[in-house]
Amino acid sequence: MVAAEVDVPGRGVLLVQASGLEIGLFRVRGRVVAWRNHCPHQAAPVCRGRVTGTLLPSAVAEYRPGRDGEVLQCPWHGWEFDLLDGHHLASGSRVRLRGYPVEVEDGNVVLHLPERPALDAAGRGAATRPRP
Amino acid sequence: MDAGPGRPLTVDADVHQSLPDLTPHLPRHWRERWAQTGLGVGTGYHNPRGVLRQDTLPPDGGPPASDPLFLLSDHLDRYAIDYAVLTGPFVLPLGHDPDYLDAVARAVNDATAAGWLGVSRRFRGSVLVNADDPEAAVAEIERCGDRESVVQVLMATTTREPCGRRRYHPIYRAAAERGLPVALHPGAEGAGGAAPPTPVGYPSRYLEWHSLLPLTAMAQLASLLCEGVFEAFPDLRVVLVEGGVSWLPSLLWRLDKNYKALRDTTPWLRRLPSEYVAEHVRLTSQPIEEPPHPQQLEQVLAMVDAGRTLMFSSDYPHWDNDNPEVLFRRVDPAVRARIMGGTAAELYGLDGPPPPEQLPPHRSGGAADVLQPTGYHE
Numbered sequence: 001m002v003a004a005e006v007d008v009p010g011r012g013v014l015l016v017q018a019s020g021l022e023i024g025l026f027r028v029r030g031r032v033v034a035w036r037n038h039c040p041h042q043a044a045p046v047c048r049g050r051v052t053g054t055l056l057p058s059a060v061a062e063y064r065p066g067r068d069g070e071v072l073q074c075p076w077h078g079w080e081f082d083l084l085d086g087h088h089l090a091s092g093s094r095v096r097l098r099g100y101p102v103e104v105e106d107g108n109v110v111l112h113l114p115e116r117p118a119l120d121a122a123g124r125g126a127a128t129r130p131r132p
Numbered sequence: 133m134d135a136g137p138g139r140p141l142t143v144d145a146d147v148h149q150s151l152p153d154l155t156p157h158l159p160r161h162w163r164e165r166w167a168q169t170g171l172g173v174g175t176g177y178h179n180p181r182g183v184l185r186q187d188t189l190p191p192d193g194g195p196p197a198s199d200p201l202f203l204l205s206d207h208l209d210r211y212a213i214d215y216a217v218l219t220g221p222f223v224l225p226l227g228h229d230p231d232y233l234d235a236v237a238r239a240v241n242d243a244t245a246a247g248w249l250g251v252s253r254r255f256r257g258s259v260l261v262n263a264d265d266p267e268a269a270v271a272e273i274e275r276c277g278d279r280e281s282v283v284q285v286l287m288a289t290t291t292r293e294p295c296g297r298r299r300y301h302p303i304y305r306a307a308a309e310r311g312l313p314v315a316l317h318p319g320a321e322g323a324g325g326a327a328p329p330t331p332v333g334y335p336s337r338y339l340e341w342h343s344l345l346p347l348t349a350m351a352q353l354a355s356l357l358c359e360g361v362f363e364a365f366p367d368l369r370v371v372l373v374e375g376g377v378s379w380l381p382s383l384l385w386r387l388d389k390n391y392k393a394l395r396d397t398t399p400w401l402r403r404l405p406s407e408y409v410a411e412h413v414r415l416t417s418q419p420i421e422e423p424p425h426p427q428q429l430e431q432v433l434a435m436v437d438a439g440r441t442l443m444f445s446s447d448y449p450h451w452d453n454d455n456p457e458v459l460f461r462r463v464d465p466a467v468r469a470r471i472m473g474g475t476a477a478e479l480y481g482l483d484g485p486p487p488p489e490q491l492p493p494h495r496s497g498g499a500a501d502v503l504q505p506t507g508y509h510e
Contacts, residue, residue: 042454043457044187044455048186048187049187050186075185075186076185076451076453077181077451078181
């Protein structure tokens with residue numbers, strides 16, 4: 001158990017420490033998701049970015065706002081990540097956030113974490129994974 | 133950081149301290165204008181992310197990079213950086229009133245001396261000049277260039293004419309006489325009375341404008357080389373800050389080729405253009421290009437002789453900063469050490485690690501967990 005579910009904000013992040021990792025808990029579409037606070041691009045504290053919407057893929061010179069509250073914007077380079085599945089939203093990019101399965105039991109957020117995450121010297125490693 | 137005096141240094145060649153209140157450093161007759169308009173001239177290009185990183189807000193208030201003690205811990209200590217070369221909150225755009233811009237330059241330099249250079253020996257400063265007014269720029273170099281911890285002259289990459297032209301030579305003379313490199317920093321491309329930021333006019337969006345900033349650096353480097361600036365001022369060193377890296381081989385190959393054919397149009401040159409660059413010109417690394425395969429960047433670094441020409445920079449606290457912990461990890465360690473600090477230490481006369489300092493207690497980080505854009509643009 002890493003947090004009480006009630007402490008996860010409706011929009012924004014609750015940062016928690018678990019197994020030596022900093023993890024951001026977000027609420028999206030009514031459920032709690034957990035992403036490692038580590039951008040796969042340049043190791044920024046990605047979970048401290050803005051929770052926002054985006055402009056959906058569109059025709060030329062067309063602007064289609066959408067997905068409000070479902071996108072995390074990295075505080076450094078602004079990379080947009082899908083809070084539901086961790087994918088980077090830019091076409092052609094294959095990176096995604098490292099996430100962890102979440103269960104809510106009796107109002108408590110329970111994370112299923114790997115025993116010993118493998119990290120390189122820069123703290124990268126498992127976060128940079130191609131899409132399946 | 134290791135303690136040994138002979139250990140390799142890490143030097144960040146582009147750190148933007150914020151100076152939120154220039155008013156006390158401005159003459160009374162300019163204060164109202166500063167309060168009402170600031171610089172009053174912008175590029176018009178909007179970055180929806182904000183230019184300043186949302187995670188660098190000092191815990192004791194103020195905009196990012198406005199608290200020197202917090203910057204020391206949040207950036208220099210965190211990444212084991214020995215020295216930061218401070219490049220200020222902005223370079224001066226081509227405005228219309230030279231007297232105002234000259235006054236702002238003086239205020240920036242005095243605010244930096246008062247609020248930053250005295251705080252820590254790990255901060256090294258720039259003399260910001262309004263290059264569009266060369267006489268005033270020289271006066272400012274004479275006024276501030278010999279100050280403790282000042283290591284370079286700083287001007288906008290954008291100038292009204294190609295910067296190798298004679299009207300700018302007094303700036304280079306004054307800098308070279310003091311052993312100060314002249315750094316050219318982007319940001320004013322297309323602003324105010326400047327030429328459009330590309331030769332075909334104004335692109336629509338920040339993404340395009342930002343991606344094309346190397347155009348200006350390329351044009352200025354060609355001008356400096358072909359106008360014979362490095363023959364006229366053999367001690368001059370020029371730093372192209374934040375202007376990209378991977379274009380350099382292409383430009384130098386073209387210049388060398390054309391020089392071989394058209395040497396007599398620049399009879400004052402005694403060497404290939406590329407040879408002047410190796411001796412006189414340094415580039416800062418951020419924002420480093422990110423090709424799809426890392427070995428492609430390694431090939432570019434070999435082409436530019438990066439161990440001699442390239443200097444690490446972060447651009448803290450700007451949105452497009454580079455993280456030194458993930459940079460150049462595949463590069464030969466000796467070359468990487470040159471990039472991360474060896475070359476900058478030579479250029480800026482940094483003889484060894486900074487001495488231990490007694491600093492007042494300060495908070496080391498941990499701003500609010502949920503952050504919103506500051507709306508503080510430069």
